[in-house]
Amino acid sequence: MISTLLWIRKGVAAELPEKYELDDKEYERINDFAALQLEEEPEPTIKNETKMETEGGDSDSELAEYNLDQYDDDKETNGEKMSIFGNIKGLTYYTSNEEDPYITLNDEDDETDDIRILAIDNVLVAAKTEDDISQLEIYVYEESEDNLYVHHDILLPSFPLCLEWLDFRLGKKSGMEGGGNYVAVGTFDPEIEIWDLDTVDLMYPDAILGRRKEEKKKRKDSEKPNAKYHTDSVMSLSWNKHHRNLLASSSADTTVKLWDLQSLKCAYSFNHHKDKVQQVAWHNIESTVLLTASFDKTVAAFDSRAPDNVAYWNLGSADPECIRWDPFAPHYFYVSTEAGLVLYFDVRNPGQNTPIFTLHAHDSAVTSLDINPLIQGCVVTGSTDKMIKVWDVKDMKPKMVTSRDLGLGKIFSTQFCPDSPFQLAAAGSEGKVFIWDLSSNAGIRNSFKGRTNVPIRNDDSNKIVNAPQDDNSEQEEDSGDSEDWEDMEDDSGDDV
Structure with missing residues (x-):
């Protein structure tokens, strides 16, 4: 994993x-x-010059015939130095x-x-x-x-x-x-x-x-x-x-x-x-x-x-999984929970337990959450339900753009590339690392068009680096125009 x-x-x-x-x-x-x-105290470093000394006359006499003290000295035969290939x-x-x-x-x-x-x-x-x-x-x-x-x-x-x-x-x-x-x-x-x-x-x-x-x-x-x-x-x-x-x-x-x-x-x-x-x-x-x-x-x-x-x-009855500051709105932060929720809070309102919005992102724990540092409003979540979802949270109204099962098993990490806005790395329980080019998805191109200076691809090749070859392991759900999801709350904190 x-x-x-x-x-x-x-x-x-x-x-x-x-x-x-x-x-x-x-x-x-x-x-x-x-x-x-x-x-x-650290032990002194042992130097190569240390010589082995033996005690006892019997041992000295037995080793003397091998002349080990001069074993590494150059030897000469007929005035020429011997080498390991002396006979060649x-x-x-x-x-x-x-x-x-x-x-x-x-x-x-x-x-x-x-x-x-x-x-x-x-x-x-x-x-x-x-x-x-x-x-x-x-x-x-x-x-x-x-x-x-x-x-x-x-x-x-x-x-x-x-x-x-x-x-x-x-x-x-x-x-x-x-x-x-x-x-x-x-x-x-x-x-x-x-x-x-x-x-x-x-x-x-x-x-x-x-x-x-x-x-x-x-x-x-x-x-x-x-x-x-x-x-x-x-x-x-x-x-x-x-x-x-x-x-x-x-x-x-x-x-x-x-x-x-x-x-x-x-x-x-x-x-x-x-x-x-x-x-x-x-x-x-x-x-x-x-x-x-x-x-x-x-x-x-x-x-x-x-x-x-x-x-x-x-956070109520759920344990937190991930927290992220919003890079485009420094007074706000995201929290994902084991209950499958993503919460959005205003740090200027301490103690206000009702979030700005609540997104029911997954049916299982949201073990991974990242905010795209180059595209405002682009958020990715990953879960133990094996799904990766891309969200558009423009104007604090979350909309799911696409979801994929990349065959990674339970998702433990998703992260946007800091240099390329549409490159997403993901990994999980299967022990594989994949790079997903989000710009190859039509729904993502339509949703985030005009929010980045990086040119967006105009093909639907769905390019995934090192993705599994089994087509059955991938499922995609595109919303095209990014329809609103029902499991959200408005600014007042009331369910919609």
């Missing part, structure tokens, strides 16, 4: 990612992490293919082309678990050729629940100029790992937030929440794009924490919820405002500088 997806903007990824090297410096860094976890005459050894005059192919060029990421390509990160093995699959999406392929992957120690991108340089590249390309991963383990996406064949993250001692890991269930680290699963992450050294996390331990990426320590811990905190999100404009949703059936908004002044909205 694929639990979550994350788009990376074009031009962010390095054209030629570095290769991970486990040198002495990297070994010392890993050793320091291990020492921090065990709260011990005229055989020349070259240290690289470039020095060999008989080899004209350059393997390095082929390898470089395989890992090259162009500035016009998007990167997509998928958190995948299969047969109890979890990993990040880093895809490259070539939009011009509708091509999606796995570039490299990263093994994870535990089931991944959430991903967040950040460009704050840390770890080995701390202090370097320019932006970075990192992904923070929240898992069933309370720790948050941060990986460098511009390095392949990684064995160890660049940073770990909330590292704990081994004995505390073993008794996680009985450990109470504290102000230093999470004691239960990390369920959501949100990076502050204005204060770039701040990362917010929400956890099943009922707390929300702010992490300082410079010191890699918890800067503040919030305890305003009484149950698991499902989601956390920084405001798009107000850089200090946080939005959180909890299994205590509430959504909360507050200024992180004044955490005692919290506004709440009651």
